[in-house]
Amino acid sequence: MEYILKNGIVYDPVNEINGEKKDVMFRDGKIVNSVSDSAKILDVTDKLVMPAGVDVHCHLAGPKLCVGRLYRPEDERKGVKPKTDITRAETGFSIPSCPATGYRFSRMGYGTVVEAAVPPLEAKHTHEEIIAIPNIDIPPLTLFGNNWFVMQFAKEGNIEDLAAFVSAWLKITKGYGVKIVNPCGSEAWGWGGNVHGIDDPAPYWDVTAREVIRALAQANEMLGLPHSIHVHPNDLGHPGNFPTTINTIDCMKDIKKNSEYRNQTIHLTHAQFHCYEGTSWRDVTSGAQPVADYINKNDHVTMDLGAVTLDETTTMTADGPMEYDLYELTGLKWANKDIELETASGLVPFIYSGRNPVHSLQWAIGLELALMVENPWQVALTTDSPNAGPFIRYPRVISWLMSNKRRMEMMDNKEVHGWAAKKSALATLDREYDFYDIATITRAAPSKIYGFEDRGNLSVGSLADIAVYDLEPNNFDPTVNAAAVENAFSNALYTIKDGEILVKDGEVVKVVSSNHVHTEVQGFEDQEKRILEQIMPMFNKYYTVKFENYIVHDHYAEPSTVYKVNASK
Amino acid sequence: MKQITLTPKKFSSIALEFDELIPDEIYGWSKEDFERYEVPVGNTRFPLTDYYEIEVEGEAESPEEVKLTIDGDAGRVKYIGCKMGAGEIIVNGDADLQAGAEMTGGSLTINGNAESYAGREMKGGEITIKGNVREYAGTSYIGEWRGMSGGKITIYGNAGKQLADAMSGGEIHVHGNCDILAGIHMTKGFIQIDGDVTRWPGGQMKNGAIVVNGRLERLLEGFELDGIVNDPVVEGREFTGKYIKYIGDIGVNGKGSLLLNAEKNRHHL
Numbered sequence: 001m002e003y004i005l006k007n008g009i010v011y012d013p014v015n016e017i018n019g020e021k022k023d024v025m026f027r028d029g030k031i032v033n034s035v036s037d038s039a040k041i042l043d044v045t046d047k048l049v050m051p052a053g054v055d056v057h058c059h060l061a062g063p064k065l066c067v068g069r070l071y072r073p074e075d076e077r078k079g080v081k082p083k084t085d086i087t088r089a090e091t092g093f094s095i096p097s098c099p100a101t102g103y104r105f106s107r108m109g110y111g112t113v114v115e116a117a118v119p120p121l122e123a124k125h126t127h128e129e130i131i132a133i134p135n136i137d138i139p140p141l142t143l144f145g146n147n148w149f150v151m152q153f154a155k156e157g158n159i160e161d162l163a164a165f166v167s168a169w170l171k172i173t174k175g176y177g178v179k180i181v182n183p184c185g186s187e188a189w190g191w192g193g194n195v196h197g198i199d200d201p202a203p204y205w206d207v208t209a210r211e212v213i214r215a216l217a218q219a220n221e222m223l224g225l226p227h228s229i230h231v232h233p234n235d236l237g238h239p240g241n242f243p244t245t246i247n248t249i250d251c252m253k254d255i256k257k258n259s260e261y262r263n264q265t266i267h268l269t270h271a272q273f274h275c276y277e278g279t280s281w282r283d284v285t286s287g288a289q290p291v292a293d294y295i296n297k298n299d300h301v302t303m304d305l306g307a308v309t310l311d312e313t314t315t316m317t318a319d320g321p322m323e324y325d326l327y328e329l330t331g332l333k334w335a336n337k338d339i340e341l342e343t344a345s346g347l348v349p350f351i352y353s354g355r356n357p358v359h360s361l362q363w364a365i366g367l368e369l370a371l372m373v374e375n376p377w378q379v380a381l382t383t384d385s386p387n388a389g390p391f392i393r394y395p396r397v398i399s400w401l402m403s404n405k406r407r408m409e410m411m412d413n414k415e416v417h418g419w420a421a422k423k424s425a426l427a428t429l430d431r432e433y434d435f436y437d438i439a440t441i442t443r444a445a446p447s448k449i450y451g452f453e454d455r456g457n458l459s460v461g462s463l464a465d466i467a468v469y470d471l472e473p474n475n476f477d478p479t480v481n482a483a484a485v486e487n488a489f490s491n492a493l494y495t496i497k498d499g500e501i502l503v504k505d506g507e508v509v510k511v512v513s514s515n516h517v518h519t520e521v522q523g524f525e526d527q528e529k530r531i532l533e534q535i536m537p538m539f540n541k542y543y544t545v546k547f548e549n550y551i552v553h554d555h556y557a558e559p560s561t562v563y564k565v566n567a568s569k
Numbered sequence: 570m571k572q573i574t575l576t577p578k579k580f581s582s583i584a585l586e587f588d589e590l591i592p593d594e595i596y597g598w599s600k601e602d603f604e605r606y607e608v609p610v611g612n613t614r615f616p617l618t619d620y621y622e623i624e625v626e627g628e629a630e631s632p633e634e635v636k637l638t639i640d641g642d643a644g645r646v647k648y649i650g651c652k653m654g655a656g657e658i659i660v661n662g663d664a665d666l667q668a669g670a671e672m673t674g675g676s677l678t679i680n681g682n683a684e685s686y687a688g689r690e691m692k693g694g695e696i697t698i699k700g701n702v703r704e705y706a707g708t709s710y711i712g713e714w715r716g717m718s719g720g721k722i723t724i725y726g727n728a729g730k731q732l733a734d735a736m737s738g739g740e741i742h743v744h745g746n747c748d749i750l751a752g753i754h755m756t757k758g759f760i761q762i763d764g765d766v767t768r769w770p771g772g773q774m775k776n777g778a779i780v781v782n783g784r785l786e787r788l789l790e791g792f793e794l795d796g797i798v799n800d801p802v803v804e805g806r807e808f809t810g811k812y813i814k815y816i817g818d819i820g821v822n823g824k825g826s827l828l829l830n831a832e833k834n835r836h837h838l
Contacts (some may be wrong), residue, residue: 073715332714 001499002027002039005466006302008049013377013444014457018436019473028462029499033460042501046472047493050439052465054113054446054456056304056380057230057269058391060101061115061138062130063122064316067335067373068095068347068386072314075349082456087508094313094386098132103508104392106135109467109492112447112455112517113391115140115228115268119320119339121545122149123173127556132518134494135502137561139450141230143318144216145183148205148341148542149535154215155207159344160402164220164527167567170225171528172550174518174557177227177450178220181318183209185234186344194321195234198247201481210232210251217265221258223521223567226451228257228302230267236322237273242287245274246294249301261451263299263322263377266503270306272366272383281358286424287364292372302449303373304380307366307397308359309389310416312351317387320344341542352389354410360417362388364424371429376440380449394442395489399482401433406482421475435473451563464499467492516557523567570636571629573603575621582663583611585620588648589645592635592656600625605718622647632656632675642681644696650677653694669696672720682726691720691739701726704748707741708734712755717741733760736777752779755825759804773818774825778803784833792817792827794838801828813837 005024010017016127044165059065069076069092078093079100090100094227118126118140130138144150144166153162166178184202185195191203198209217229233248235241245268252266268274275291278284295301315326323346327334334348352359354427366388373379381398385391400407411421421427435442447456455463471478471488491506500508539547573595586609594602603623607614617623629635635656642662643649649668650658656674660668663681670689679687682700688707698706702724708731709716716735727745735754743751746764753772760779762770768787770779780803792815801808804825811831817823829837 071712073711074709077710 002035003042003499004035004039005042005044005049005468005494007043007045008047008459008468010049011439012051012458013436014448015458015459017458020354021046021214024458024466026466026496026499029464031458031460031462031464040404042494044468044493047475048435048471048473048488049343050109050467051443051447051456051458051462052495052497052507053105053109053394053442054450054452055105055110055113055382055391056267056446056449057116057306057382058113059116059316059387060097060113060385060391061133061140062118062126064117064345064347065095065129066125067337068314068316069097071333071335071347072349075314081259086511094311094390097392098129099134102134102136102511102514106495106497106502106508107491107506108392108394108489109469109495109503110136111465111467111495111497112137112139112452113450114138114176114450117141117143117179118173118175119143119318119342119345120169120173121342121543121550123175123552124556127174127516127552131512131556133514134511135497135508137455137515137517139176140174141177141179141227142170142173142182142294143179143343144169144467145180145212145231146185146187146202146318146343148187148538150216151187151202151205151207151212151357154212154365155205159215159218159222160527161531161534162215162529163222164524166216166219167223167386167521167524168528168532170519170521172552174516174552174560176563177225178211178216178229178517180229181232181343182234182236182322183212183260185209186318186320187405189320189324189344190338195381197244198234198251200234208227209248213248213266214251214255215380217252217255221255221265223524224258224565225519225521226259226261226563226565227449228259228262228264228267230269232269232317232319232485233274235274235465236270236317236319237276237325239280242275242277242291245271245287245291248260249294249298252300253298255300257300259451260341261453262448264302264449265300267449268301268303270382270388271369272306272308272362272388273384275365275369284358284423286361286363287367288368292369295373296375296379299378302378302380302445303369304382304384305366305370305397306382306384306388307370308352308363309383309393309396310352310354310359310363311393313386313389314347315350315387316345316347318343318345320346321535322346323348326350333551340544346405354394354416357417357419361423363416363424364420366397367400367407367428368424368429370433371426371431376433376437377448377530379441380446381441392490395486398438398442399478399485402438402478402485403480403482404430404432405480432479435478465494466494466496468494513559516560517563518557519563519565520558521565521567570627570634572580572624573635573637575637575639576624577615577620577639577643578622579620581610581620584645584647585610586644586648588651590637591650591653592632592637592658593652593654595637596629596632596635596656598625601768618793644681644684649679650675650696653677663700668817669694669722671733672696673807679820685729688717688720690720691717693720694720695720696722698722698724698726701745704729704731705734706732707736707739708732716754717758720760727764728762733758736760746783752777752825755779759806761806771817771823771825771827773821774822775818775821775823778828780808781834782830785829785837788815788837789818791820791823793819795826797831799807802829
């Protein structure tokens with residue numbers, strides 16, 4: 001089937017197209033140069049056209065979500081929407097049902113959403129949930145930062161064996177890249193502890209976060225994976241944590257990148273949670289400036305925001321000790337799980353309120369980071385969904401970034417506590433994102449960060465993943481119309497995925513299976529085989545499952561998009 | 570004043586749902602509007618007239634002026650008075666699940682028994698149940714830690730398990746007996762039980778008060794004896810006679826009060 005999206009105002013930062021009126025043509029799921037006379041015309045005259053959204057970091061599939069839904073029925077009753085002829089019933093707000101997750105991303109014009117934390121032991125479950133989530137491509141990131149084998153290799157400085165392990169485990173879990181969460185800290189949680197800073201060793205293993213991060217980064221670059229290491233540093237959510245954040249990215253400075261497409265060797269995730277100055281919640285202030293300054297001076301790092309949206313939500317992370325701290329702080333219900341040789345995990349509901357001083361400061365820091373980091377190609381929009389807020393609030397964050405007036409209004413009208421203005425620099429920042437910047441941080445930069453050459457852009461040959469919004473950029477001022485911006489980005493006029501119209505006028509009109517997107521390293525097979533033989537005694541001794549049942553078999557990951565990586569390049 | 574009377578004419582074994590038929594919604598409805606209305610039944614809807622004779626008398630300018638009577642058994646009608654904010658509903662028979670749930674005002678009278686979840690997450694208004702209630706009256710939604718916060722529930726019969734889970738305000742008076750864990754997770758509010766209680770009132774309560782005028786079988790270990798009090802005044806209400814007062818639940822550093830009629834509960838000392 002051929003289509004022409006006619007006369008839209010196109011923002012495609014990869015191709016440096018900044019609000020040009022032009023047609024976008026596609027055939028058989030790909031963007032093309034020209035189409036025949038029989039192509040179907042979709043008239044989007046003067047409407048906002050972008051590549052479909054790419055989300056770099058979201059928790060949307062896997063056991064954490066499942067536990068969240070099970071233990072938060074009070075969240076499930078929010079967002080109930082009856083079934084239609086096309087869609088299944090929807091439930092949930094911060095942890096929506098699987099179908100609702102797909103529909104809601106699709107309605108916002110998103111095409112690819114990264115599941116940010118998959119313990120290998122739970123990878124099967126993650127892929128099972130991806131099967132139940134429609135309409136978006138989902139690359140899962142596999143957790144490595146507290147893995148016993150990884151810690152052993154890192155301690156020995158054995159990068160080649162570590163690379164072979166990573167390569168094998170990405171295949172076993174059908175994962176896309178390397179995720180690191182509170183390295184050594186989640187392992188310390190097995191002893192009821194945590195680590196602080198990047199040089200505090202894990203109990204028993206006697207290896208530090210610095211060693212683990214550096215070793216995994218070197219392995220990542222040895223394999224030439226399309227994405228860099230994706231790091232949730234130590235000390236998340238602790239006042240005074242910003243030096244840990246800077247130390248984490250700084251310890252990567254000398255590591256050489258082995259990828260043509262991306263620029264970074266480390267992606268700092270949900271940066272908002274890692275930019276606090278002070279010694280306690282009483283004297284905490286924003287630490288966004290020093291982190292932003294560092295990022296502005298260094299191009300080996302990219303980051304996503306983890307912007308707080310001031311909603312009641314559910315926190316969920318492999319950072320087990322942090323969730324315990326949060327439980328102690330809130331007294332709300334807490335779920336905790338030990339993932340054998342791999343990581344920890346925890347969940348606690350959380351109510352971010354504009355009346356609360358700390359939450360208001362967190363809200364300000366998320367926005368500060370977006371406004372202080374000068375190069376939008378180093379920024380991706382996230383809310384660490386659902387941790388800082390549910391993903392359906394991305395359009396609201398967009399509206400805040402585009403309107404200084406709205407931000408000031410919120411601070412002036414006391415929609416947020418005085419700490420937002422007093423303890424951060426947000427009130428002094430009058431920078432406003434334009435549509436090109438928004439397209440960069442929600443499409444172009446995320447795809448570049450992940451090494452996706454085939455999406456996040458409208459280049460000929462790329463996937464026909466396109467979003468059209470009911471805004472006319474040439475007749476519309478987003479700096480004074482925050483509500484309209486939010487509404488438009490929440491309800492795409494069209495969402496096109498692989499050349500198929502999935503959303504029209506904000507409603508899902510077609511449901512398709514999501515692709516499981518993963519990498520497959522080639523040229524490392526011998527090393528993988530050797531390493532598997534080497535670690536199998538320990539695997540058999542300590543895991544509660546047999547290796548045969550641990551592997552994610554092909555039928556768990558269909559349909560799939562596989563990025564083959566040539567390790568010898 | 571508008572009087573609406575629904576007289577049952579056909580029984581449905583699949584429950585009807587009445588949360589749309591609250592004074593806040595129907596004060597402007599004519600008889601024809603009711604006859605056009607389709608009521609949710611299971612996963613579909615059928616005309617209300619299939620199940621009820623409908624009488625409408627008088628006019629109402631606001632929900633306060635509405636009196637809705639279900640003149641017969643509503644033992645398979647869920648959500649009666651759910652989310653109502655004003656007016657009056659009377660059920661001359663039993664009511665199914667969730668009667669008066671999330672009510673914010675007005676009054677609901679059930680002249681028979683009520684199923685579980687009566688008055689769930691109630692915020693205001695008054696519920697009177699002449700018969701018994703099953704489990705979770707005046708409680709929170711499943712999983713929710715914020716329960717009933719206002720209003721009053723009076724139960725003339727017996728109450729089931731976990732009465733007023735996570736209560737944070739308002740008042741419940743049970744004239745009959747009460748099953749386990751009344752006032753569990755309670756943070757504020759007042760519960761009076763005139764009959765006997767099986768066991769464990771106030772489990773994990775942080776604050777608020779529970780008065781038991783009957784005999785309590787088993788007390789939770791998290792309650793510490795505070796002393797014997799004479800003619801206590803609890804949350805502004807006066808009681809006559811001697812009561813054994815406990816403070817708890819110490820398992821959660823609770824400061825709640827549990828008062829047991831001294832004469833009937835000597836066995837705890």
